[in-house]
Amino acid sequence: MNIVVMYGTVANEPKHFGVATQLNLRTNTGQNKTEGKEFTATVPTTFFGLNEEQRTKLREGTTILLKGVVKQTSYQREGSQERTYTTKVHADSKDVVVCA
Numbered sequence: 001m002n003i004v005v006m007y008g009t010v011a012n013e014p015k016h017f018g019v020a021t022q023l024n025l026r027t028n029t030g031q032n033k034t035e036g037k038e039f040t041a042t043v044p045t046t047f048f049g050l051n052e053e054q055r056t057k058l059r060e061g062t063t064i065l066l067k068g069v070v071k072q073t074s075y076q077r078e079g080s081q082e083r084t085y086t087t088k089v090h091a092d093s094k095d096v097v098v099c100a
Helices: 054-059
Strands: 004-010 015-017 020-031 038-048 061-078 082-098
Touching: 004 038, 038 061, 054 082
Parallel strands: 038 082
Antiparallel strands: 004 020, 004 061, 015 020, 020 038, 061 082
16 A cells, blocks of 8 residues: 655745646654754645645644555666666645644
């Protein structure tokens, strides 16, 4: 089963493309016990079908909770032999809660 639940802060102003909204979600992934520093990850996230109210509330710095699926894609740049792999999260509008 491919389900991910994430809680984090919107790291950039969302970009809206028709029914899709793209943003980066900053999440806490743990703490370095010896230095006391928190580790964070920024996860590219795409929402589908957000309504106008959800779009208005979804801004940089907003805390959200979402349920989605992990998507992996790859591409090869022209003239290069190397493939680049990316990991993203896709979420539906009904599976996002704006917390603050």
